[in-house]
Amino acid sequence: MKKRKTFLTLIALFSILISCTNDSFDVDIQNITVEIEHINVDSAFYKATLNDTKKAHERFTNLLDDLYLYEISQNIQQNPDSNSYKAIHDFYKSEYISEIEKVKKKLYSKLDPKKVTIEKGFRYLKHHFPKVKSPHFIIYMNKLFSNIHCSDTSVSVGLEQYLSPDSKLIVEIPNNQLYEWQKQRMNFDFLERDLLMQWIQVHLFEAKDGKLAEHIVQAGKILYVLNATLPNAEKQYILRYNDKQFKWAEQNEEMTWNYLVKExxxxENNDRDKANFLNEGPQTIGLPESSPDRMGQFLGFQMVFGYMTKNKDVSLPELIETDYNKILQTYEID
Structure with a gap:
């Protein structure tokens, strides 16, 4: 691990600025296709009659995989059976869920451009990983504010997770039921980013039980592959940071690294440190309260980005197989 501090001449600075505009992810996907069907489960159940709910549930059960039944079981708190449509009808007719669905309707009208970005992202993914499957279905259904889930063939998304934190519905949820930092993450702009990242994490990477450094580098690999599916996205978008959070991360990269080294x-291999530096939360535990969460992911992304900048001949499949220590040894802080 080296720390590089140099004074750049105007010519060198200019060359670096030029290189930053060269998008190494800009590949030709013109002849790559994916077939993804977007299924709006909410619209089929919201305001449906009992008989229409029964028909829709039968159709979805036959069309979709077990992910649909899993999400339904979480909502109605029972294992789905032939009579589950009654519980589904009651769930969507409840006052609280009806209000959520009413507010969510405005998001469904804004989905079309996001569908284009999502499908294009999977085309990029197929370019880099021809053998990795794309989802057959993206299922939009109420998930009671839980995160995106993936199966072998489907993705489930609850759009209530992307209502604005300023929405009256969200503001009125007590903070002991939904923490303020969770509310602040409710940003519709990140839908396609979150969906693609979840699929990449589940289908390209194996869960690890290793040292913190290994998990940091793996997080960086995941984010780098995500960036390849969204090649025009800024780093802060890939990291799911706002301007203030990203600025803090950039300005305190060296301090964060020094903290990990000093401590x-x-x-070390313990779940506490991994959670503190890699998981979502109000901040990165161990760093100042002003820090954004997931600073371990930020460091990992910086490490992998730097490694791939120096090794332009390395493909994304090769990157995934690269030993974490090899990437760690090339890490430089500008």
Whole structure:
């Protein structure tokens, strides 16, 4: 691990600025196709009669995989059976869920451009990983504010998770039921980013039980592959940071690295440190309260981005197989 501090001449600075505009992810996907069907389960159940609910549930059960039944079971708190349509009808007719669905309707009208971005993202993914499957279905259904889930063939998305934190419905939810930092993450702009990242994480990467440094580098690999599916996205979007959070991360990269080294955390293997530096939350535990969450992911992304900048001949499949320590040894802080 080296730390590089140099004074750049105007010519060198200019060359670096030029290189930053060269998008190494800009590949030709013109002849790559994917077939993804977007299924709006909410619209089929919201305001449906009992008989229409029964018909829709039968149709979805036959059309979709077990992910649909899993999400239904979480909503109605029972294992689905032939009479589940009654519980589904009651669920969507309840006052609270009806209000959520009423507010969510405005998001469905804004989905079309996001569908285009999502499908284009999977075309990019197929370019880099021809053998990795794309989802057959993206299922939009009430998930009671839970995160995106993936199966072998489907993705489930609850759009209530993307209502604005300023929405009256969200503001009125007590903070002991939905933390303020969770509310602040409710940003419709990140839907396609979150969906693609979840699919990449589930279908391209194996869960690890290793040292913190290994998890940091793996997080960076995931984000780098995500960036390849959204080649025109800014780093802060890929990281799911706002302007203030990203600025803090950039300005405190060296401090964060020094903290991990000083506390000898990099080569420790415990769930606490991994959660503190990699998981979503109000901040990164161990760093100042002003820090954004997931600073371990930020470091990992910086490491992998730097490694791939120096090794332009490395493909994304090769990157995934690259030993974390090899990437760690090339890490430089500008």
């Amino acid at each position: 000898q955390l990099l080569f």
